[in-house]
Amino acid sequence: MARIIDGTEISRVMRAEMAQQVAALLAVGVTPGLSVVLVGNNPASQAYVASKTRACETLGMRGQTLNLPEDVSKDELFAVIDRLNADPAVHGILVQLPLPAHLPYKAVLEHIHPDKDVDGFHPQNAGLAFVGDPRAFVPCTPAGIMEMIRREGISTRGKHVVIVGRSLIVSKPLASLLMAPGPDATVTLTHRHTPDLASFTRQADILIVAVGKQNLITADMVKPGVVVIDVGQNRIPDESSPRGYRMVGDVDFTGVSEKAEAITPVPGGVGPMTITMLLANTIQAARQLHESRGAQR
């Protein structure tokens, strides 16, 4: 039976470490501040955003949500981002995705000042991360997965990591982080057009699945002793739950955990780590801004 990689517990340890970093910034008069922009009222997005700002407040940071109507125009949204870009009390800006279809999400993400782009989705940060520059904001989910792997003592050097999915938010930055000097993994990226997916996943020493499809990975698709990181967040109807649904990942947890050495659960695996890394990026933004102000004097 696989060991469970407990993202909630790793997050608890990391947030205690980060509380000290926040205290050090408070001591020099800086309160790290995150502003989250939420367009419309998608219930899943509302829940994510509420947990992001709540997590800020529990660390002594400032967390603010700006709720804009579903039919907000691009110019109105840009004006809000302009205001946040200029506000010295705001260190991190996050526009919650997905956006309504009438808003050009790439242009919106590029409108956020790269120094405040704690999601790491601006092309400037994507480029800095790709070349391994420490000033980059690394997107929260890949950063959280790297922390989990490191803190669990899972060796990546020379290991074959197979990633299922090719998203800009998770898989592409993750591939670049894992193949870099230090982690030193051999990385294979697969996606919906990869023929015979199982022939790749069976080769994985570490299998990372970020697609959004329940039961995509079953026990016959993995080798014994694999480490599995399940990034999937799928809502499935469940009348026995008070909310009427429950969350499952992309991996058949019951079957695969019989063969795996270690596995992340859903919920309680990658999800809490993503929010923890958002807090870490906001602290990094506040520190970098504070240091650059000091350097200007």
Ligand code: GUN
């Ligand atoms: N929606 C789901 N996950 C994320 C995330 O990490 N960042 C943003 N901006 N939106 C999301």
